[in-house]
Amino acid sequence: MSKAMGETLGRLEAVIHDRLAAGEAEASYVASLAAKGRGKIAQKLGEEAVEAVIAAVSEDDPELIGEASDLVFHLSILLAERGLSWDMIAAELDRRHGTSGHTEKAGRQQ
Numbered sequence: 001m002s003k004a005m006g007e008t009l010g011r012l013e014a015v016i017h018d019r020l021a022a023g024e025a026e027a028s029y030v031a032s033l034a035a036k037g038r039g040k041i042a043q044k045l046g047e048e049a050v051e052a053v054i055a056a057v058s059e060d061d062p063e064l065i066g067e068a069s070d071l072v073f074h075l076s077i078l079l080a081e082r083g084l085s086w087d088m089i090a091a092e093l094d095r096r097h098g099t100s101g102h103t104e105k106a107g108r109q110q
C-alpha cells in the first residue's frame, strides 16, 4: 500500500475535527451526525458495517469499495468524537505486528 492512505486518513481526521469544533449541523454531515450523539454515530457505524458485509459477498468491487469507504469514514467520526486518533490505531496495529493471531489467542487462554 502507498503512504497516501496515511495522508488520506490524516486529512479526513483534520476535516472531521474542524467540523466537530464548528458544530454547524446544517452545513456539515459530520456535525449533524455528532449532534445526534455518540449512540447515533455508533449505530451508523454498525449500519455501514452491515452494508460492507453484504457488499463483501457480492462480486461487485466498486460496491465494496464504496461501502468500505463509508465504514472507514464513520469509524473516523466515532474515533474523533471519542478523542482518539488514527495514529493511536496505527500504534496498536504496529504493536501487534509479527504476532500471529493464533499465538496471541493461545497466550490469552493460559
Ligand SMILES: N=c1c2ncn([C@@H]3O[C@H](COP(=O)(O)OP(=O)(O)OP(=O)(O)O)[C@@H](O)[C@H]3O)c2ncn1[C@@H]1O[C@H](COP(=O)(O)O)[C@@H](O)[C@H]1O
Residues within 6 Å of the ligand: 012, 015, 016, 019, 027, 028, 029, 030, 031, 069, 070, 073
Ligand atoms: N467522506 C465523506 C463521506 N462519505 C459518506 N458521507 C455521507 O454520509 C452520509 C451517510 O451515508 P449513507 O450512505 O448511509 O447515506 P444516507 O442513505 O443518506 O443515510 P442517512 O444519513 O440518511 O441515514 C451521506 O450523507 C453521505 O454523503 C460523507 N460525508 C463527508 N465525507 C468527508 O467528510 C468531509 C466533511 O463533510 P461535511 O461534514 O458534510 O462537511 C467531506 O469533505 C468529505 O471529505
